[in-house]
Every structure is written in structure tokens, then in C-alpha cells.
Amino acid sequence: MIVCHCMRISDRDIHAAVDWMRSADPDTIITPGKVYHALGKAADCGGCMPLFLDTMRSNANLQVPTQLTNLRCGTLKESDYEGRPQSTRLSQQGIAT
Numbered sequence: 315m316i317v318c319h320c321m322r323i324s325d326r327d328i329h330a331a332v333d334w335m336r337s338a339d340p341d342t343i344i345t346p347g348k349v350y351h352a353l354g355k356a357a358d359c360g361g362c363m364p365l366f367l368d369t370m371r372s373n374a375n376l377q378v379p380t381q382l383t384n385l386r387c388g389t390l391k392e393s394d395y396e397g398r399p400q401s402t403r404l405s406q407q408g409i410a411t
Contacts (some may be wrong), residue, residue, distance in 0.1 A: 317365050320358035327353055328369045336375035344376055 315325045331352040335344050342348075346366060350356055357363070370376055 317369055318355075318358075318362040320362070321350075321353075321355040323353060323355060323362075323366075325369045328366065329373050332370060332373045332375050341379045341381070343378065343382070344370070346370065 317323050317325055317328060328349055331349045332344055335342055335348060335352060346357070346363070349366075349370065
């Protein structure tokens, strides 16, 4: 089935790219941009993106690597915010210019 008419990408192309990326690097995070790049293409109008994402999600090899699955559960220290103290952030100062 054709997923992207602009770039002539089929569901088989997407599945092949995802499978290839997973076999090449089991620890990689696979994104639509990486799939386009692996196929030597680039997104054009974006109308295919919902179907493109659904096709990617239907691939069993798309899972997130196990060592990266629970990163959001950790607590962040103040120094982890944008590499600078919280006091320099506009939202913390209450002043918007």
C-alpha cells in the first residue's frame, strides 16, 4: 500500500527501514525522520504523516530499547533544567517581555 504519494513510499518500504535500523543498532530510537533518511527521502507536504506513523507503530521492531523505557520515572535535579539555574527562566521570574 502506498503511504506517501509525494515520495512514493509504501508500507513495505517503511517496515523494511524499521527492520534494517533495528538490526543495525538494537539500542536506537527509531523516528519518522530516521525512516525517511534511511529511505533517502524527505517529508514533503506532511499529509501522509498520520498513516506513516500508524505504519511505523504496527511494526514489532519499533519498541523502545529496555534500558530507555523508564527514563521519565527518575527525578530531575535543579541543574538538569536547560543547563542553567531555574531562577534565570522567564516563567519563574513572572516577567514576560
